Each structure stands twice: as C-alpha cells, then as structure tokens.
Amino acid sequence: xxxxxxxxxxxxxxxxxxxxxxxxxxxxxxxxxxxxxxxxxxxxxxxxxxxxxxxxxxxxxxxxxxxxxxxxxxxxxxxxxxxxxxxxxxxxxxxxxxxxxxxxxxxxxxxxxxxxxxxxxxxxxxxxxxxxxxxxxxxxxxxxxxxxxxxxxxxxxxxxxxxxxxxxxxxxxxxxxxxxxxxxxxxxxxxxxxxxxxxxxxxxxxxxxxxxxxxxxxxxxxxxxxxxxxxxxxxxxxxxxxxxxxxxxxxxxxxxxxxxxxxxxxxxxxxxxxxxxxxxxxxxxxxxxxxxxxxxxxxxxxxxxxxxxxxxxxxxxxxxxxxxxxx
Amino acid sequence: xxxxxxxxxxxxxxxxxxxxxxxxxxxxxxxxxxxxxxxxxxxxxxxxxxxxxxxxxxxxxxxxxxxxxxxxxxxxxxxxxxxxxxxxxxxxxxxxxxxxxxxxxxxxxxxxxxxxxxxxxxxxxxxxxxxxxxxxxxxxxxxxxxxxxxxxxxxxxxxxxxxxxxxxxxxxxxxxxxxxxxxxxxxxxxxxxxxxxxxxxxxxxxxxxxxxxxxxxxxxxxxxxxxxxxxxxxxxxxxxxxxxxxxxxxxxxxxxxxxxxx
Numbered sequence: 220x221x222x223x224x225x226x227x228x229x230x231x232x233x234x235x236x237x238x239x240x241x242x243x244x245x246x247x248x249x250x251x252x253x254x255x256x257x258x259x260x261x262x263x264x265x266x267x268x269x270x271x272x273x274x275x276x277x278x279x280x281x282x283x284x285x286x287x288x289x290x291x292x293x294x295x296x297x298x299x300x301x302x303x304x305x306x307x308x309x310x311x312x313x314x315x316x317x318x319x320x321x322x323x324x325x326x327x328x329x330x331x332x333x334x335x336x337x338x339x340x341x342x343x344x345x346x347x348x349x350x351x352x353x354x355x356x357x358x359x360x361x362x363x364x365x366x367x368x369x370x371x372x373x374x375x376x377x378x379x380x381x382x383x384x385x386x387x388x389x390x391x392x393x394x395x396x397x398x399x400x401x402x403x404x405x406x407x408x409x410x411x412x413x414x415x416x417x418x419x420x421x422x423x424x425x426x427x428x429x430x431x432x433x434x435x436x437x438x439x440x441x442x443x444x445x446x447x448x449x450x451x452x453x454x455x456x457x458x459x460x461x462x463x464x465x466x467x468x469x470x471x472x473x474x475x476x477x478x479x480x481x482x483x484x485x486x487x488x489x490x491x492x493x494x495x496x497x498x499x500x501x502x503x504x505x506x507x508x509x510x511x512x513x514x515x516x517x518x519x520x521x522x523x524x525x526x527x528x529x530x531x532x533x534x535x536x537x538x539x540x541x542x543x544x545x546x
Numbered sequence: 547x548x549x550x551x552x553x554x555x556x557x558x559x560x561x562x563x564x565x566x567x568x569x570x571x572x573x574x575x576x577x578x579x580x581x582x583x584x585x586x587x588x589x590x591x592x593x594x595x596x597x598x599x600x601x602x603x604x605x606x607x608x609x610x611x612x613x614x615x616x617x618x619x620x621x622x623x624x625x626x627x628x629x630x631x632x633x634x635x636x637x638x639x640x641x642x643x644x645x646x647x648x649x650x651x652x653x654x655x656x657x658x659x660x661x662x663x664x665x666x667x668x669x670x671x672x673x674x675x676x677x678x679x680x681x682x683x684x685x686x687x688x689x690x691x692x693x694x695x696x697x698x699x700x701x702x703x704x705x706x707x708x709x710x711x712x713x714x715x716x717x718x719x720x721x722x723x724x725x726x727x728x729x730x731x732x733x734x735x736x737x738x739x740x741x742x743x744x745x746x747x748x749x750x751x752x753x754x755x756x757x758x759x760x761x762x763x764x765x766x767x768x769x770x771x772x773x774x775x776x777x778x779x780x781x782x783x784x785x786x787x788x789x790x791x792x793x794x795x796x797x798x799x800x801x802x803x804x805x806x807x808x
Contacts, residue, residue: 230708292685292686292687292704292711292713292715293676293685293686293688294685297680317706317707318664318672318688318689318705318706318707319688319689319704319706321671321672321673321676322672322676322686322688324673325641325672325673325674325676325677325680326676326677326679326680326686328642328673328677328768329642329645329677329680329681330680332768333768334640334642334767334768334769334770335641335642335671335673335768335769336769337671337672337673338671350772354777355565355669355774356562356563356564356668358777359562359563359564359776359777360563360564360565360774360775360776360777361774361775361776361777362565362570362771362772362773362774362775363771363772363773364769364770364771364772365769365770365772366768366769366770367767367768367769367770370768403683406685406715406716407685407687407713407714407715407716407719408713408714409711409712409713410701410712410713410714411711411712412709412711412712413703413709413710413711413712414708414709415708415709415710422707422708424707428807452807452808460725463725463726464725469726470691470705470724470725470726471705471706471707471724471726473725476559476667476670477559477582477583477665477667477725478725480670484807485802485805485807494560495559495560495561495562496559496560496667499667506805506807507783508798508801508802514785514787519783519785520780521780522783522785523783523784524783524784524785524786524798524801525783525784525785525786526785526786526787526788526794526795526797526798527785527786527787527788528787528788528790528794529788529790532788532790532792533788533792533794533795533798536792536794536795536796537795537798537799539792539795540792540795540796540799541799541808544799544803544808
C-alpha cells in the first residue's frame with residue numbers, strides 16, 4: 220500500500236507535540252488517498268517511541284538510526300528522505316512547519332521536483348490530491364492550495380491545527396533505513412548544540428496558552444511577572460518586536476510579521492497595542508485576551524476579553540487569584 | 547570576497563495585504579517597501595565590508611520596474627552596486643521558481659557568500675534560502691543569529707525553538723539571518739545621495755547563466771493556490787475597565803474558567 224509519510228519532529232530523543240498532531244492530520248486524509256500512515260524518524264531514538272507512534276496511527280516507522288542526522292546542517296536528513304522517497308514513492312510527506320524542518324522540506328522539494336506548502340491549518344482530498352487550507356497575511360485571507368499533478372506534495376502543518384488523537388493501533392513496525400551521507404552532506408558540521416528552553420516551559424508554537432508582553436511592560440523585569448503567570452497556566456511566554464528589540468526577551472520568542480506565527484487556544488497579551496505587524500503573528504489564536512491601559516489600542520478589536528487597565532496592577536492580581544484557586 | 551544580498555520588494559508592512567483576485571498572487575499594486583528582515587542581512591554585509599574593505603557587496607532584487615527604488619534604498623545603507631532582474635516571465639512563480647531565478651542570477655554575478663533575511667514579511671514561508679542553496683549545491687546556514695567569517699569559511703549560530711546550534715561551513719555558502727543578529731543602522735544622508743550614482747544593472751532572464759526558463763513563472767509553479775477567501779470578521783468581545791482593586795482580574799479568571807483554561 221502507498222504510504223503517507225509523516226516526518227517525525229523530535230527533540231532530546233522524544234517526539235515533539237507536533238508529531239502526534241501530524242499523525243492525526245495524516246490519518247484524516249490517508250483513506251481518501253488510498254494510503255497508510257507511516258512515520259520517518261531521522262536520528263537515534265525511534266525504537267523507544269514505536270509504541271507511541273503506533274498508538275497514534277503509524278503502521279511503521281522508517282528509522283535512520285544515525286547521529287549524522289543532526290550532526291550536520293540539514294543535508295543528511297535531505298539525503299535520507301530522498302532515498303526513502305525514491306524507494307517508496309509515498310503519496311505525500313507531512314512535516315512540521317518549524318524553521319529547521321522547513322529547510323529539509325525546501326531542499327527535498329528541489330531534489331525530487333516536489334512542491335511545498337507550509338503552515339497548513341486544514342487538509343482535504345479532492346480528485347485524489349491533497350488540498351491544504353492555509354491562513355495567509357496573518358490570517359486576513361484563507362487560501363486553499365495544492366501541489367501540481369505529478370509532483371510529490373510536501374505539506375507543512377501548523378502547530379495546534381490538528382488535535383493529537385490515539386488510534387488504538389499497536390506499536391509501529393521499526394524498519395531500518397540504510398543510508399550513508401555524502402561528502403557534500405557533511406560539509407557543515409554542528410559543533411555545539413545549545414538548549415536554552417527555560418524551566419520546562421512549552422515553546423510558544425506548541426503551547427495551548429501563550430502569555431505575551433510588549434512595550435507596556437516597561438522593562439525586562441516585567442517578563443518575570445509574565446513567566447509566573449505562564450507557569451500557573453502551563454503556558455509559554457512570547458514577546459512583541461518592541462520587547463525583543465529592547466532586549467527584554469530573547470528574539471526566538473518574538474511573535475509577529477518578522478518573527479513567529481502562533482495559534483494557541485488562548486493568547487493573553489499584556490502591554491501590547493496590537494499593531495498590524497504583531498497581529499500577523501497571533502490573530503489566528505482561538506481566544507484572545509488583552510490587557511492594556513490604552514482603551515484605543517487596536518488589540519481590543521480582536522480581543523474576546525479585554526481589560527483596560529495597568530498591567531502592573533492587573534497581572535499581579537491575576538496571579539494572586541490563580542494561586543488562590545490552586546489552593 | 548563578494549557578498550550578494552538578495553532582497554525582496556514587499557507590500558508595506560503597516561498596511562493590509564491582499565491577493566490579486568485574478569492571479570491569486572500577492573497584490574503588489576499597493577505601496578511597497580524593502581522587506582524589513584533584509585535590513586539585517588544588509589547590515590551584516592556592511593559590517594563585513596567595514597572589517598574587510600576589499601569586500602564587494604551586491605544587492606540582488608527580482609521584481610518589476612517599480613522595484614527599482616527598493617534596490618536604491620538597499621544601496622543607501624552602503625552596499626556597492628545592484629542587480630535587478632526584471633522579466634514578465636517571472637510573474638506567478640512559486641518559491642521554487644523564485645529560487646531558480648535568484649540562484650541563476652547569483653551565480654551569474656559570482657559570490658562567496660549569499661546573505662538572505664530568514665523570511666519575507668508577505669509570503670513568510672522561509673523556503674527560498676534553502677531552495678537556492680540546494681539548486682547551487684551549497685550548505686544552507688539559515689536562521690543565523692551570529693555570523694563570523696573565518697579563514698575560508700564561516701561559523702554561525704543557527705537559532706531554533708529551543709536555543710541554537712553552532713555550525714561551521716566552508717565558503718561559498720548560503721546564509722539567512724534573523725533579527726537577533728545585529729541592530730541595523732539608518733541610511734545616512736550621504737549614503738542616500740551616493741546610492742543615486744551607484745551602478746544598478748537591469749537584467750532579463752536571458753542574461754542569467756544556466757536558467758531553464760521553462761521552470762519559472764506561473765505555469766511552472768509546483769504549489770498552486772486554488773481559492774482565496776477573506777477571513778470572516780470577528781464578533782466584538784467583552785471589554786472591562788479595571789477599577790484598581792482587582793475586579794477585572796476576577797472577571798478574567800471567571801471567563802477563563804468557563805472556557806476550561808483554568
């Protein structure tokens with residue numbers, strides 16, 4: 220049977236949340252494509268997670284058990300996938316629309332003359348082809364697109380667009396993928412991998428709740444307050460460009476047109492006016508809460524719940540009450 | 547050492563963006579600007595040139611005649627010359643088609659380092675730098691938040707969701723930078739005046755080495771948009787005014803509890 224391949228996004232030896240969401244997305248379209256869902260795991264660690272991948276619908280996992288996968292920039296993964304695509308002729312490949320994974324898809328698309336669509340929020344099958352729904356221009360316009368006939372569809376799926384769901388399947392069969400990277404693929408080694416994620420807080424793309432701060436925080440110490448709030452809610456912490464430009468919070472947490480796009484269930488913005496450049500990174504969030512002292516701030520136009528007030532008074536009260544609820 | 551900086555002409559970042567209803571590609575009839583992410587690549591190139599004055603810096607832009615002033619804007623930061631690729635056959639290209647034009651133009655110019663911004667503010671796919679690298683058979687050192695040129699190569703920190711990877715690569719290479727890499731300067735009055743007399747070559751596709759024009763343009767797109775619909779307007783939410791005593795926080799907690807967020 221033809222395979223619908225899911226490229227496993229993993230970190231620290233474990234699949235990231237998006238991987239299970241990708242499997243749910245794959246299961247939704249596989250029957251109409253006449254395909255079965257299979258995973259691809261590049262790098263060590265697949266065997267330990269075969270049960271989880273199987274329970275979420277992967278019948279097998281192609282495993283390239285090599286540290287080279289992440290020991291060099293992008294290309295070893297591209298070569299391994301290209302070899303698998305040539306041998307297997309999958310119906311399509313689904314991948315996480317995260318930065319380093321998109322590079323793999325971009326290079327693979329050139330190599331196999333496929334087509335790439337990133338950040339899909341919905342998938343359907345029409346006339347045997349995968350049709351991807353995508354929200355562009357920060358969610359102002361919703362498009363449907365597909366990859367031209369005769370070319371391998373490489374579809375990047377947005378975080379939180381699909382809910383992970385168990386299929387009741389048994390452990391995925393682990394099938395070894397035997398490739399050796401070329402000299403060209405090992406030209407750019409990774410010499411150091413630095414993990415800076417803080418205190419087990421979820422990444423803003425994966426988190427169900429994101430607390431975000433802007434210019435109104437006044438200084439970097441405002442983010443300590445937001446981190447306390449986020450930790451009470453089990454959420455991630457993001458920032459506007461004004462806040463990252465000021466050096467109050469690291470750039471990788473910047474939400475907006477020149478930063479990252481997030482779609483959590485709940486976005487809670489504090490001290491953020493909600494200029495169009497910021498909204499482009501968060502307005503597809505399911506629920507938006509805004510706390511800002513300016514009643515005219517544009518963020519209130521898209522807020523489901525807004526508080527006109529001083530965040531330095533409101534947020535500590537909010538923390539107090541959430542702590543009290545916890546007992 | 548020659549650095550080529552591909553830049554993009556994008557709809558004004560402060561304005562509403564639309565798709566052209568006929569072609570379903572980005573409507574570029576609106577006020578358009580130099581993509582702000584490119585300013586970080588330009589700044590990095592200018593800094594490299596300041597440290598090594600024999601470096602030549604070339605801005606590359608693919609776009610219509612109207613993109614000319616955007617190339618001049620890029621030059622005003624201190625880059626040496628511009629190449630603009632203007633050809634109706636490029637219209638409607640997807641990321642791969644665009645990457646083919648940039649790759650061919652960059653190799654026609656010749657370079658040691660190709661320096662991109664990590665994404666454009668309109669399409670925002672981040673695909674093009676890696677595609678260009680693949681087409682040219684070069685390493686793709688994307689999302690760099692630090693870049694250092696060393697003897698015959700480079701060292702960079704590649705940002706990701708959880709931190710960064712330090713990598714090294716030989717040259718030539720394709721690099722894309724994120725905003726964390728530097729703080730771009732504003733163009734000086736002298737720079738703006740000097741940009742007017744800097745060379746700006748205009749090429750059509752026939753001037754590019756090794757480009758298969760059949761693989762460029764709307765007809766060659768591998769990713770095809772079928773429909774585009776404006777997002778339905780959002781219903782107005784509840785807005786309360788804080789009384790300074792915490793009542794609004796209580797209302798918010800109740801609102802969140804109703805929706806099972808707490």
